[in-house]
Structures are given as structure tokens and as C-alpha cells.
Amino acid sequence: TIDQAIIADYKLISAYGRSEHIKGGVAIYKHNQVSYKTESVGLEQYSIEMTCEVSAIKIRMTKKKCLYLLGVYRPPGSNFDNVLKVLSEALDKLPLSAKKLVMGDVNIDNLDETSRERSAFNELLRGYNIQRLDLPPTRITEISISSIDMVCSDLDQ
Numbered sequence: 001t002i003d004q005a006i007i008a009d010y011k012l013i014s015a016y017g018r019s020e021h022i023k024g025g026v027a028i029y030k031h032n033q034v035s036y037k038t039e040s041v042g043l044e045q046y047s048i049e050m051t052c053e054v055s056a057i058k059i060r061m062t063k064k065k066c067l068y069l070l071g072v073y074r075p076p077g078s079n080f081d082n083v084l085k086v087l088s089e090a091l092d093k094l095p096l097s098a099k100k101l102v103m104g105d106v107n108i109d110n111l112d113e114t115s116r117e118r119s120a121f122n123e124l125l126r127g128y129n130i131q132r133l134d135l136p137p138t139r140i141t142e143i144s145i146s147s148i149d150m151v152c153s154d155l156d157q
Contacts, residue, residue: 002027009033014040014055014071016047026055026071026104036060041068043090051078052086056094068094072104072150080117084124091128100130102152109146110135129154 002017002025010029017025026047030038041056056070070090074083083106094100102125108117110132122132130152138149 013038013057014042014044016044016053016055018049018053020049024050024053024073024075026053026073028055028057028069028071030057041093043070043093046086046089046093048082048086050075052083054086054090056090066095066098068098068100070094070100070102070104072102072106074104074106074108076107078107080120084120087124088127091130100128100154102130103150105149107148108150109148110150111137111145111147125152 002015003012005012005027007029009032011032013028013030015025015027037060038057041058043054043056047053047055051074053073054070056068059067059069061067072087091100091102106121108121109115110118112118125132131154132150132152135147135149135151137145137147139146
């Protein structure tokens with residue numbers, strides 16, 4: 001299971017592990033030298049295996065400020081409407097006033113400006129005042145170039 005994946009000098013804080021498939025899921029680790037208090041938020045229940053898998057942590061930056069980190073994996077070709085549903089349910093559970101960082105592999109090409117999925121995904125994020133950052137191509141093959149990984153935030157740029 002995913003919680004048995006041990007990385008030297010890191011501690012597993014939160015994870016969604018698949019129950020019906022051998023490999024995969026989402027895991028968030030913290031390096032042992034990071035002093036910020038971290039805890040799982042418990043959003044894994046909103047995951048749909050092999051459709052959209054999520055896990056989140058709360059990082060206490062100061063006594064009054066927290067940062068929420070949401071890790072996301074969406075397998076290629078999964079039902080996009082269900083992906084949006086999982087993401088909105090997860091984001092709805094995070095405090096409105098808290099800063100958020102959403103990261104992962106959503107298999108939505110940010111370089112394809114004509115993509116319906118890209119437009120709908122960015123629209124969903126805008127509803128939470130979150131913006132997807134422009135990353136360089138993250139998948140390069142002989143026949144295509146795409147940017148399917150994501151870093152999104154509502155942090156001041």
C-alpha cells in the first residue's frame with residue numbers, strides 16, 4: 001500500500017492509496033528538517049479511484065497563518081465531469097480565508113488553448129480565486145509537447 005512507501009529523511013503526512021489497483025494514488029511527505037507543524041486534512045474520502053485522487057495537508061506557517069496543500073492525480077482519459085466534482089468537493093472543505101496550493105498531474109494540457117477541459121478546469125479554479133501557473137512543457141515525446149502537470153495557487157504572485 002502507499003503508506004508503506006518509505007523515503008529516507010521524509011515522513012508521510014497524508015495519502016490516498018488505491019484499494020482496487022496495485023499501484024498509484026497521492027502522497028504528501030514532509031522532510032524531517034522542516035519545522036512547520038503539518039497535519040492531514042482528511043480529504044481522501046472525496047477521491048474516486050482511477051478518476052480523481054486527492055490528499056491534503058495543513059501547514060501552520062505562523063500562529064495565525066496556515067497554508068493548505070492539495071495533491072491531485074487524474075489518470076488519462078478519466079471522466080472529466082467527475083474530476084471537477086471531486087476537486088470542487090475537496091476545495092469546498094478548505095477554509096475560504098486560508099491560502100491554498102494545488103499541485104499534481106491532472107492530464108489537462110495547459111498549452112492547448114482550445115481545450116474544453118483546460119477552460120473548464122481553469123474556470124473551476126477561478127471560482128476559488130486560484131490560478132494555474134504557466135509551467136514549461138512537462139511531457140515531451142517525438143510527436144507531441146504538453147504541460148499536463150500543475151501548480152496552482154491563490155498566493156500573491
